[in-house]
Amino acid sequence: MEKMRPDFVLIDLDGTLIDSVPDLAYCVDEMMKRLDMPVRGEASVRNWVGNGVERLVQRALINAIDGEPDPELYARALPIFKELYAENTSQRSVVYPGVKEGLDWLKANDYRIGCVTNKAEAFTIPLLKDKGLYDYFEVVVSGDTCSKKKPDPEPLLYAAKQMGVAPDHALMIGDSKSDVKAARAAGFRIFCVPYGYNHGEDIRAYEPDVVIDSFADLPKYLKAKGEA
Numbered sequence: 001m002e003k004m005r006p007d008f009v010l011i012d013l014d015g016t017l018i019d020s021v022p023d024l025a026y027c028v029d030e031m032m033k034r035l036d037m038p039v040r041g042e043a044s045v046r047n048w049v050g051n052g053v054e055r056l057v058q059r060a061l062i063n064a065i066d067g068e069p070d071p072e073l074y075a076r077a078l079p080i081f082k083e084l085y086a087e088n089t090s091q092r093s094v095v096y097p098g099v100k101e102g103l104d105w106l107k108a109n110d111y112r113i114g115c116v117t118n119k120a121e122a123f124t125i126p127l128l129k130d131k132g133l134y135d136y137f138e139v140v141v142s143g144d145t146c147s148k149k150k151p152d153p154e155p156l157l158y159a160a161k162q163m164g165v166a167p168d169h170a171l172m173i174g175d176s177k178s179d180v181k182a183a184r185a186a187g188f189r190i191f192c193v194p195y196g197y198n199h200g201e202d203i204r205a206y207e208p209d210v211v212i213d214s215f216a217d218l219p220k221y222l223k224a225k226g227e228a
């Protein structure tokens with residue numbers, strides 16, 4: 001593929017920049033214990049992340065990716081999860097290898113970058129700050145910034161508008177089919193990492209433009225400053 005030079009690079013959070021499942025799984029299991037229900041474990045939680053904390057809590061309660069829990073049980077569970085996650089947002093979470101190197105390369109080569117996530121803002125900002133990533137981004141769009149979350153294109157179009165960039169000059173980097181769908185609907189190009197959370201499916205099945213093994217590989221696909 002010919003190297004590109006997008007005007008804006010918008011990057012997903014969970015499963016792309018940060019492995020946040022260790023904290024999310026800890027909070028899911030603590031919530032389950034407080035509800036006198038069985039714990040679910042990290043492997044299940046890994047398949048349920050990507051559609052926001054509300055959907056994660058619903059999936060944990062029914063122990064399945066599709067379907068709805070009893071509304072009363074859910075109404076009891078959600079505040080418990082939110083309280084736990086507010087205290088356990090980042091300490092077990094890990095920035096993936098190559099991420100800081102890739103972000104430094106983007107900055108050094110004058111790329112403008114943003115972050116888009118389905119995670120609510122109350123958790124997104126502390127997580128990015130705790131991991132030393134917040135200052136890289138000119139715009140951060142969280143799961144509750146717009147009226148709709150990914151796979152809807154609204155958060156991507158909102159970010160592009162904030163930056164004053166045309167969507168067809170923008171690139172999204174993500175890990176899930178929601179990122180691919182949102183990017184296609186918004187008119188962004190889309191790169192994916194293969195190591196994140198795609199509900200147990202191989203992201204290649206969703207045909208992103210490029211699959212990069214790590215952020216350290218970005219210079220293979222993006223033009224450096226001044227590169228013809």
Ligand SMILES: O=C(O)COP(=O)(O)O
Binds near residue numbers: 013
């Ligand atoms: O599901 C979430 O809370 C966040 O997931 P995302 O950062 O991959 O959009």
Ligand SMILES: [Mg+2]
Binds near residue numbers: 012014015174175176
């Ligand atoms: Mg993700």
